[in-house]
Amino acid sequence: MEPRLPEHCAHIVRIQRERGRAALAPERLDELAGYHDRPPAPADGEADGEAELLGLLTRPFSRTTDIPRYYRYTDLHVFDWFLDQRPDDQLTGAAEALAVSLTALLAVERAAPAGAIDPATSAERQQRLRAPLDRVAELTFDPAGAVPLGEALRARENDPRARWNRFVLAECTGFPQSDKHDEHLFLRSVHACEMVFFLVRALVLRAAETCAGDRREARTRLRQAVLTAELLNGVFSALWTMSPERFMEFRAETGDASAVQSMNYHAMEIVLYGLDPEKEKVLAEYGHLAELRGILAEEWQAQGARVRAAGDGEMDRHLDALLRVLRRWRGRHYGFAVRYLTPELTGSGGTEGANYLKRFVEKRGLPAPERSRGVRTFLTC
Ligand code: HEM
Structure with missing residues (x-):
């Protein structure tokens, strides 16, 4: 039933x-x-x-x-709930949540009412959405890198609790502010990217935890992080099918719900690059980010540094590849801001918009002290 x-x-x-x-x-x-x-x-x-x-x-x-606007808009608390249902395997949980979001979006695209989108754009969009969806099913998230996600999920296909959780995630998220069809694509793209940010951070942290003992797992985890990060570019390729005119039709309604407020994104960055002094001002502006900064500086910056300091050729190669993929995404994101926002239009997070993003396309790594604790989701506040 x-x-x-x-x-x-x-x-x-x-x-x-x-x-x-x-x-x-x-x-x-x-x-x-x-x-x-x-x-x-x-x-x-x-x-x-x-x-x-x-x-x-x-x-x-x-x-x-007290809920920041970005979190009211995106319903990330439901993703947090979904991951809580799988405390033993949050990696598979997050990858599954990504697949649920893209599947829900594809269903919306397929059922688009006449006139909501022109048929050629819709066909192109659906094809571009299928690519990250097919890809995530091929990726592995287990310690040995042996079980593709699609196989792991098929094994739980008939588990009523797992089906119910997927259903709740799809039904209780994806509420656009406007009645414009393209906002579904925008909102679900945010969901998919948030899951990737979480996965990348969690995988790098696993690598940090295991690199002193099981070097093989640490290498696998970093390779998985590279392949997972690639999904960001797949999602943005689908988002590109939205024209700037279509974006402008709903932008005002999303108000100041900017992803600059995303704890999960900044957490990933801090693990990978350390705390960037140039971001201090942005982080200090939002109470929930200022709090995060303290916790992360203590806990996770240290973990990222541990991976960098492992002195393992294969790990270094994966880490370099991961940073290249993320750099490509930041470059593309900057390209989005240029394409979709006029120069005089500032970002919805109150920054100077495209120029803000341009400043952070390149990154510098920072050294950090050694300490270790577990993963927290930071998906909502
Ligand atoms: C039409 C598409 C998009 C445009 C035009 C755009 C534009 C911007 C701009 C101008 C900023 C600067 C901060 C601000 O003032 O708001 C920003 C920040 C940000 N956006 Fe987007 N964005 C788009 C889609 C997305 C999507 C789908 C995600 C996925 C989660 C995303 C994630 C982020 C993140 C994480 C930041 C903070 C970056 C940082 O602090 O370094 N953006 N975006």
């Missing part, structure tokens, strides 16, 4: 999808905020987990929780 949301939750999904979140009337917003901030007592016979679902669906509307 196909999974289904309880009717009340399905209703909350429907009203958000109708014309986009920005079109929700003030009384609707009050109602949605109320579910989160003053959760109703469970009704008689209410299904297990309904309160949890309501919480996931309404958190972005909370008036009592």
